Amino acid sequence: MKRFTLVALALLCAVSVVFAGGSKDSGSSLTKVRIGIHGNEGGAPLAAVAQEQGFFAKYGIDPIFTIVESGPAEMTAMRADNRTLDVGYIGAGVAWNPIDGAGNSLSFVFLDVLSNAEMLLAKKGIFTDANKNGKYDNNEIFDGLKGRTVYIEVGTTPGGWFKNLIDLVNEGKADADKLWISSETSSYLAGYTAPNSNPANKVDVINTLNSNLPAGMATGQMDIIAAYSPATVTILNTNNNVEKVATTVGNFPPHLSFPSTWVASDKWIAENPEVAQNFINALYEAAIWRATNLDEAMRAGERLSQKPSGTFDPTNLVAPTKAEYQEWFAAKTGRGYQYMKALYDSKTGNVPEGNPVKPFEKAFNDSLITTAIKTVK
Numbered sequence: 001m002k003r004f005t006l007v008a009l010a011l012l013c014a015v016s017v018v019f020a021g022g023s024k025d026s027g028s029s030l031t032k033v034r035i036g037i038h039g040n041e042g043g044a045p046l047a048a049v050a051q052e053q054g055f056f057a058k059y060g061i062d063p064i065f066t067i068v069e070s071g072p073a074e075m076t077a078m079r080a081d082n083r084t085l086d087v088g089y090i091g092a093g094v095a096w097n098p099i100d101g102a103g104n105s106l107s108f109v110f111l112d113v114l115s116n117a118e119m120l121l122a123k124k125g126i127f128t129d130a131n132k133n134g135k136y137d138n139n140e141i142f143d144g145l146k147g148r149t150v151y152i153e154v155g156t157t158p159g160g161w162f163k164n165l166i167d168l169v170n171e172g173k174a175d176a177d178k179l180w181i182s183s184e185t186s187s188y189l190a191g192y193t194a195p196n197s198n199p200a201n202k203v204d205v206i207n208t209l210n211s212n213l214p215a216g217m218a219t220g221q222m223d224i225i226a227a228y229s230p231a232t233v234t235i236l237n238t239n240n241n242v243e244k245v246a247t248t249v250g251n252f253p254p255h256l257s258f259p260s261t262w263v264a265s266d267k268w269i270a271e272n273p274e275v276a277q278n279f280i281n282a283l284y285e286a287a288i289w290r291a292t293n294l295d296e297a298m299r300a301g302e303r304l305s306q307k308p309s310g311t312f313d314p315t316n317l318v319a320p321t322k323a324e325y326q327e328w329f330a331a332k333t334g335r336g337y338q339y340m341k342a343l344y345d346s347k348t349g350n351v352p353e354g355n356p357v358k359p360f361e362k363a364f365n366d367s368l369i370t371t372a373i374k375t376v377k
Contacts, residue, residue, distance in 0.1 A: 030062035031275050036074045036088025037305065039067050040229040041312035042115055042260045043089045045301030049293075050286035052300050058285075059278035067305050069211070072155045078265055079104045087264040087279060091115060091157035091228065096347040098263050099363045101356035107269065107365040109276070110262035110283050111328075111336055114318040117229040118161040120150075120246040121236070126223055127245050136245050142169040144224075144245065145179055147200055151208040151216060151225045154188040157260075158210070158226040160346065163192065165226075165246055166203065170195070179203050191349030217242055229316050230307070249318070258343045260317075269365065277368055284325070284372040291321040329370050340364050 037044050047065065050056045056063050066085060068074040071094035078085040079097065081104065089112060090097075098106040120141070127136055127144035136144070145166075152158050163181065170178040180194035183205040208216065208225075214234045216222035224245075227235070235242055244250075262283065269276045290297040297319075298312040320328065328336030344360045351357050 030057065030060055031272075032062045032064055033275065033279055034064045034066065034084060034086045036066050036068045036078065036085045038071075038089055038091070039305040039307060040117060041298055041301060041314065041316050042091065042113055042117055042229070043301075044305040045297040045312065046112055046283060046286050046290060047089070048300035048304035049290050049297050050282045051304065053286065053289055055282040055285045055289075056279075059282045061275070061279055061282055065304065070153065070156060070209075075106075078106060078263070083265055083268075085265075086268040087262060087276075089260065089262055091117075091260050092161070092258040092343060092347070093153075093156035093159055095258075095261065095263075095343055096350035099344060099348055099358050100351045101358045101362075102352070105266045105358070106263045107266055108261050108340060108363060109264045109269075109365050109368050110280055111320070111340060111369065112260045112262060112283075112287070113320070114248075114339070115157065115228075115258070115260045115316070116247060116249040116318060117232065117316040118158045118226065118248050119228075119232045119244055120162070120165065120224070120226050121217070121232060121242050122224040122245050123217075123220075124241050124243050127243075135250070138169045138171065138251075141165070141246055141251075142173075142179060145169070145203050147202060148224055149204045149206060151206050151213060151222045152227070153210040153213075154183065154185050154205060154207045156210060156228065157258075158228050159188060159205075160258075160350075161248065162205070162226040164252065164346075168251065177201070181205055183207070190353075214238070229313065230311055232316075233311060233313060258346065259339045261340075261343070264365075269368075277371060280368040281372045281376050284369070284376050287320065287325065288322045288376075291319050294319060325369075325373055329366070329373055336369075337366075340366075 035047060037047050051063055071090050074088050075094050075097045077083060078088060098108045127140060129136060130140055152162055166179050166181060175195040178195040179201050180196055182202050183189055185207040210227055210231050213225045213227045213231045217225060217235050217239055264276060294314045298314050299309060301312050302309055328334045341360055344363055348357055
């Protein structure tokens with residue numbers, strides 16, 4: 001039976017649940033690893049499978065899980081001088097951290113899933129299905145967003161995802177006619193140049209915690225949001241006046257389908273190379289199991305993160321198979337590297353000005369995942 005307590009991490013800005021996840025026979029032979037996970041279908045199932053199916057124990061890992069409330073808080077905990085996390089799952093929103101060479105640096109160490117958890121949701125009636133085909137095309141999304149306000153937790157994955165959506169619906173239009181983003185959160189606009197200043201084309205983005213978006217939609221204070229699961233699931237299951245306008249897989253071409261990843265402290269990797277490799281071996285075995293047992297992996301993730309059964313929707317992600325991992329990372333030109341490089345390229349502009357930018361080869365420690373793929377049978 002798992003032990004858990006509510007703790008406030010020293011450098012985490014939200015209360016998190018920490019689980020001592022060791023199995024019954026956990027002993028001194030197992031090495032404790034402090035792991036950050038997210039309470040959604042992307043951020044919890046892989047670690048939960050590694051725990052429940054015995055892969056962590058097989059590789060000598062005693063996992064100490066922390067469910068973080070957001071990626072920025074997780075990165076703060078992992079990059080602190082007195083860090084409280086060694087390794088963790090992240091979405092694309094905070095993926096600039098492994099690229100930032102300042103301070104206590106991190107590296108990408110594992111490609112987990114391709115996320116389909118980001119969605120643009122709106123009150124029914126704002127967007128018009130002019131083509132009457134049951135979905136919104138780029139022009140219809142453009143018309144619906146024009147002059148509107150969108151609520152997003154800008155430091156998380158939907159923040160960058162929404163910028164890509166704006167670029168997508170602007171394609172083919174003259175600069176003077178394009179939508180442009182305005183926000184009081186200056187960091188959100190770092191590296192962004194508005195194509196024009198026409199007030200009619202402005203889309204105002206208001207930084208709002210993802211966890212607060214369901215209440216905002218329920219009370220009518222918000223009409224349009226960009227969010228990630230589980231907020232999206234909650235809203236769609238409880239509010240009949242809200243509809244999906246755009247999703248990652250439904251609207252984006254493959255080169256914009258950025259992966260969710262695992263990142264680790266460079267200092268932790270350097271001081272514990274064997275433990276780090278064993279940890280990634282366990283994740284890889286869990287990923288192989290998940291690919292053929294996706295629904296059960298969702299239930300395992302719910303148990304670990306204490307969510308009601310049925311909360312996690314597997315359609316919100318694309319989980320690679322063993323064959324895909326092998327193909328994607330067989331060569332530096334493989335799709336896995338392409339996904340990681342696209343993520344890297346999209347996030348270099350978010351590294352704080354003046355900080356060194358790690359080259360891709362340093363930001364992505366690919367030796368751990370390629371070794372796992374070659375050695376784990």
